[in-house]
Amino acid sequence: MMRPTARAALLFGAGVPMSLAAGLAAEPLWPFGLVYLGIALLLTGLDAILIPARRRLRVDAKIPDILYVGDRDALALTLAFDDARSAASLDLACDTGPLLEPPPRQTIRLSAGRIAELTIPLVPRRRGTAAIERLWLRWRGPLGLMAQQRIDPLDAGVPVVPNVRAVRSAAARLNTRDAPFGSKVQKQQGDGSEFDALRDYVPGLDRRSIDWKHSARHRSLLCKEFRTERNHQIVLAIDTGHLMSEPLAGVPKLDHAINAGLMLTYMSLRAGDRVGLFGFDSAVRHASAPVGGLHNFWRLQQASAGLDYRADETNFTLCLADLLGRLNRRSLVVLLTDFVDTTTAELMVENLQRLSRKHLVLFVALRDGDLHATVEATPESFGDVARAVIADDFLRERAVVLERLHRLGIHSIEAPSGRISMELVNRYLLIKRQDLI
Known part of the structure; x- marks a missing residue:
């Protein structure tokens, strides 16, 4: 569809006062308006002739097959004019x-005879089927x-799923023996109480690990x-409430929890443990028995993708x-949930105490950075002071609540969304090293 621009409207609109001013200044200048209108029409017609036609623009769109919540992807476009002389912005x-x-x-800017490439960012807000219209x-x-x-028209529907791509890349870093200090959180040897192998003693090793019986047999110190x-x-209990x-x-907090849970699932299955999934809010929405083996990761991934957003209040x-x-x-039992105050958390704490009598419970909550920023910000008005007081409460x-859980012997984690996965894996490995399960 071709249409005049704001510049064309300004060009024609400017002719009216100019024509009136010319006619009032001198009677022979009355035809000036017609001449101006003719020139404007001529320029507009010339521009309409020179503008590249719509059919000459070739657009190829590459739509991603899948999107991951919490991650960015892109719609890749390739643009070119079929006419080698056409160019436009x-x-x-x-x-x-x-x-x-x-x-x-x-x-x-699409130059004549050139091919231009452009990417349009696609940032999912939540899981589901995203429409690119x-x-x-x-x-x-x-x-x-x-x-x-x-x-x-593109009319594409792209599934938005939990961020498995980030899980696999992070898991690859965590399991690399030469990973940088601070990123490598797993030690395959030297931890736990299950015998792995004998090795020659070298200075620096713990002398308590020397096996004197085998050392005497081989006539050399072995550790x-x-x-x-x-x-x-391991059971991931994910709260899907409002x-x-x-x-x-x-x-959404639910997607942060699912991503962290998938990270723990991948690491646990790779370490030889069994993982189950339990989703709940006002009622149980999903319950799958613990399974082992890394080949079952896709099952738990699909099950977690089916955990829907709910408006119900959680019945702990x-x-x-x-x-x-x-x-x-x-x-x-790894419980990924959230609470508002001590009143709403009362029933949760009571039921976690009952659960912790037979099982080891790890409570995981997301740290709200906005609340901390509100408390730490310098107030500039009475409204800022009121908001800071409420946030501090x-x-x-x-x-x-977290201190009460600690006194009940329940492990707890509260971390920002960007660190929750790493903190959860670190705590899981620490629990295994201490033989708490």
Whole structure:
């Protein structure tokens, strides 16, 4: 569709006062308006002739097959004019569904006879099927008086799933023996109480690990190496209630919890443990028996992707009692949830205490950076002071609940969304090294 631009409207609009002024100044200048209008029409027509036609623009769009929540991807575009003499500056916009952040409008210069490449960022807000609806393209003629507009329907639905890509890349770093200090959190040897191998003693090793019986037999000092035990049972209990649907750093808390749970699942299966999934809110939404082997990771991934966002309030009494009845051996129960204050957390704490009598419980909550920023910010008005006081009250009540869990012997983690996966894996490995399960 071709249409005049704002510059063309300004060109024609400016002729009216100029013609009136010329006619009032001198009677022979009355034809000036007609001459001006003719020149404006001539320039507009010339621009309409020179503007590249819509059919000459070739657009190839490469849509990603899958998107990962909490990660960025891109819609790759290749643009070119079929006519080697055509050139223009293109304005682009992409219509997407509510599951994606609205992509920004972009402008690119498309030179004559050249191919241009452009990427439109795709940032998922939550899991589901993201709609990429249409592409809007607009370019002007050489004089900027006429503009062409084209709409290319894409009509694509892209699944948005938990961020398995980040899980695998992070897990690869964690399991690399020569990983940098601070990133490598797993030691395959030297931890735990399960015998692994004998090795020659060298200065610096713990003398208590010397095996004197085998040393006497081989007439050289030999040390025992140990490794962490395998075949532990781990259950990921993920809260899908309304508090977990709140966004944190642009992503719902539930998706942060699922990503952290998948990281722990991958590491646990790789270490030889068995992992099960338990999703709940007002009722039990999913319960799968613990399975072992890295080949079962995709099953747990698909099951976690099916945990939907719910508006229900979480019933800890009903659901944790159901979980307790399902467990037939001592397990590590990792509860990923959230709470607001001590009142709403009362039933949660009582049921976790009952669960911790037979099982090892690890409580995991996300640290709200906005609350801490509100407390630490310098107030500039009475409203800022009021918000800081309320935020500080929330933080104090959270600290009270976490301290109470600690006194009950329940392990707890509260970390920012960007660190929650690493903190969870670190705590899991520490628990295994201490033989707490």
